[in-house]
Amino acid sequence: MKLEATELAIGYGRERIGENLSFTLGPDEIVCLLGPNGCGKTTLFKTLLGLITRLGGKLELGGADISRLARQDIARAIAYVPQAHVPPFPFEVLEVVLMGRTSQLGAFAQPSARDRDAALAALDTIGIEHLAGRDYARLSGGQRQLVLIARALAQEAPLLVMDEPTASLDFGNRLAVLDRIATLARRGSGRGVILSTHDPDQALSLSARVIAMSKGRVLADGPAADVLTPARLSEIYGISLTVERTPSGRRICLPELQSSAATIT
Numbered sequence: 001m002k003l004e005a006t007e008l009a010i011g012y013g014r015e016r017i018g019e020n021l022s023f024t025l026g027p028d029e030i031v032c033l034l035g036p037n038g039c040g041k042t043t044l045f046k047t048l049l050g051l052i053t054r055l056g057g058k059l060e061l062g063g064a065d066i067s068r069l070a071r072q073d074i075a076r077a078i079a080y081v082p083q084a085h086v087p088p089f090p091f092e093v094l095e096v097v098l099m100g101r102t103s104q105l106g107a108f109a110q111p112s113a114r115d116r117d118a119a120l121a122a123l124d125t126i127g128i129e130h131l132a133g134r135d136y137a138r139l140s141g142g143q144r145q146l147v148l149i150a151r152a153l154a155q156e157a158p159l160l161v162m163d164e165p166t167a168s169l170d171f172g173n174r175l176a177v178l179d180r181i182a183t184l185a186r187r188g189s190g191r192g193v194i195l196s197t198h199d200p201d202q203a204l205s206l207s208a209r210v211i212a213m214s215k216g217r218v219l220a221d222g223p224a225a226d227v228l229t230p231a232r233l234s235e236i237y238g239i240s241l242t243v244e245r246t247p248s249g250r251r252i253c254l255p256e257l258q259s260s261a262a263t264i265t
């Protein structure tokens with residue numbers, strides 16, 4: 001399944017937030033969407049999910065104009081992973097994951113044994129089957145984020161859209177979530193993942209493709225190591241930094257602290 005945007009214009013009502021956005025998302029790839037606050041990442045995701053109407057250009061899912069597809073057809077193709085939050089009602093983890101099966105169920109249908117199996121299989125793939133009977137609201141932020149990824153997997157959609165999946169997670173949980181994401185879109189999985197992040201190092205460690213956005217436009221699209229140059233990162237974030245190689249060959253971004261406090265020795 002391929003999602004293809006061509007000169008896409010996005011926004012709300014008459015207000016254009018972004019335009020000339022051209023890119024594809026296909027199987028076996030991880031795309032990191034990077035860009036400063038307010039540049040239009042969430043607006044783009046809402047458009048990709050068919051939640052808001054595009055303001056121009058083309059957006060095709062499996063070769064069909066997305067605006068002609070029914071919500072349920074879009075949900076069978078694209079699963080959305082929101083940022084983890086605590087729900088006002090208690091839910092068992094398995095119930096939360098079963099919610100991902102809604103797109104596979106007819107109206108008012110009860111989940112079947114097959115839906116339950118798919119939900120348990122998704123928990124197993126993410127490595128959290130032991131949490132199935134736990135209260136979702138009482139999990140840690142990292143565990144909740146993994147449950148939401150399992151819910152998207154249970155949807156059995158080939159494309160996953162993740163809105164800052166590691167925001168508000170601690171260092172260890174961020175790594176655990178990134179690690180599962182890397183497994184999900186590995187070669188041969190048939191899955192494609194697009195995730196937004198404010199951390200360029202995540203794109204480098206995932207060896208992802210990067211779409212760099214600024215002011216509602218695509219500045220660059222390509223392998224993280226090519227796109228994330230010091231010059232481009234400075235252009236995007238307005239800071240000075242270097243990109244260095246560790247002895248083990250990994251690239252990392254090192255911002256230069258410029259305040260007077262930073263130079264005190």
Ligand SMILES: Nc1ncnc2c1ncn2[C@@H]1O[C@H](COP(=O)(O)OP(=O)(O)OP(=O)(O)O)[C@@H](O)[C@H]1O
Binds near residue numbers: 039040041042
């Ligand atoms: N419902 C809305 N109606 C009108 N304008 C909106 C709406 N939601 C967001 N915007 C505006 O659209 C612009 C882009 O917002 P968006 O949330 O897409 O940015 P973002 O890149 O996801 O930001 P962040 O990194 O802070 O999450 C902002 O100027 C925002 O104020």
